Amino acid sequence: MRVAIDSGGTFTDCVYLNGGELKVLKVFSTPERPGDAVLAAVMAAVGESGSVPEVRHGTTVGTNAMLERKGARVAYVTTAGFEDVIAIGRQARPSLYDWMRSPLPCVVTKELRFGVNERITAEGVVLRAPTDAELRELVAAVRASGAEAVAVSLLFGFANPVNESKVAEALSELGVHVSVSHEILPEFREYERGATVVVNAYLAPKMSGYLTALEAGLAAKFPGASLGVMQSSGGIVPARLAAREPVRTVLSGPAGGVMGAWRVARAAGFEKIIGFDMGGTSTDVCLIDETGPQSTNEAVVSELPVSAPMLDIHTVGAGGGSLARFDAGGVLHVGPESAGAVPGPICYGKGEHVTVTDANLVLGRLDADRFLGGEVRLDVDRTREKMAKGNRGLGIEGYAEGILRLAEAAMEKAIRMISVERGHDPREFTLVAFGGAGPLHACALARALRIPRVLVPVMPGALSALGILMADVVRDYSRTVMSSVSGDSDLQLLELHFDSLEAKGAEEFREEGLTGESERTVDLRYVGQGYELNVAAGEGMMEAFHALHRKRFGYADTSRAVEVVTVRVRMSARTEALDLPVHLVREGDGSQAVVEDSLIHFDGGWLESKAYDRDALRAGDRFVGPALITEYSATTVVPPRCEVSIDTFGNVVIEVQQ
Structure with missing residues (x-):
């Protein structure tokens, strides 16, 4: 029995299959002990069936720890002379002239930064390795600092991990969690890599404790149950891996919403969508075109830079609460x-x-x-x-x-940021509204942005949990290579890098009893640039790069040399397909679903309207607002003149009149 749980600020949502039928339930979240609400939801879903559940979990534990600054006390270990890079950061900063404000506030203070006498070249050649005596001094200094976790990120650890491995082995005697950069993020850019490893160490003790306790609770009630965790990249990983690399889960819940919106909208025939997920505490928006969900390796979560792969989601602090x-x-x-x-x-x-x-x-x-x-x-x-x-x-x-x-102005600004400011015309998209509060505001936002259509999927208040239920098992691997692509030898070298990453992924999937499929991509840039664009590897990647560069920046130079910065492999094990129920379309006006006449306030006055029970609406029903559509997990507001239709999947499709 597959059960998906999404922990929110107000409610914990649960979606599960019962006799082949999708079911949804909500329980109030327990912020002080979030695992209690998860266990309560699983127990309610399993009920008296006696099934052994496969539990999939979208968690906010890591996110909340970052927002509230309640992570571990982290010691940062790097190459001697570079200890302060983590505090200096980049030229781009929230407050340009506030030099006292660290890019990593409250996370790595001066007394928690330690240098190691080692040096490896950019090509991976060891020039100096730390001595045993130096490592003993480092261990003693970190122990004296009272650190609860350690982040190790040496200058060129991504090119050759031998010195990092030696340092990590020495620090293991402290008995605290040690995060190492060549395991978390084997890529260049020492600030972003170091910051990502610091965030991982910052979250690891809390996430490890939470997931360990949750697994124990599940095992006590359901012997043989398994626990997976949703990653920010839109795929599931085993709980033990999420506990070791929690930086990959900081947008766990919102990622489930993106995947759910994409799959439901695609089934309904809409490829270009803007996802609008409004919950109790925040609103998450994303843009998905015909190529599918977009990922990024350059994100900032609660002022902390995170370079782990994650879906391109923009969040604002506007929710029902x-x-x-x-x-x-x-x-x-x-x-x-x-x-x-x-x-x-x-x-x-x-x-x-x-x-x-x-x-x-x-x-x-x-x-x-x-x-x-x-x-x-x-x-x-x-x-x-x-x-x-x-x-x-x-x-x-x-x-x-x-x-x-x-509230709607803040959400409108967020949608403009991911659409208009990136060269997309909102008039070409469908707004997919979900979350407990999303359908309340969707039509107003669509009118403001001239989006022609709103899609409110089945179970909108639990779409994140539905996305988690349908997600594949995914692992991402990467390696910075800094290679040209001018000849056959360069392409052969790239092939070797891809083969190595795929072999690592295949081995890890076999340990889980899974078979993974590989997807190859590369980060390309013109020689001399300081930023990259990610495109699919293989034939046509150069043409795809030039086209994407032209779309993103307004120009392309096909005569200029291009280099491969990083190679990436995504290994995926497909989850058993979940077919959404299809209903026979019969023309109707929805009158059988009317539960009462009501008054709704629009634009300064009260208007007579009807309230519909969504469960009683049938595929083919059509009516015009103003109206209210109520259901278990959400309420949809239909303004005057907007036209509602119910499609074959039971989705509410609203044509928004300007």
């Missing part, structure tokens, strides 16, 4: 602070501060009696009472409208 407040000048702000699961929005019964969810409720955009299938009743009276106080003369509805406009 985002708090509204007035500043000293009387200006309204929304987020990034969130009410979280505890105490939550006012309407949940415990919160005291106004949130985006509360604003949606008082504007009639949430059904108080049908929230989570009626399991949770939202308190409208309490919410209106709290919002009537301190609204600075805006009135309850005006206050609520202002909150939604600010």
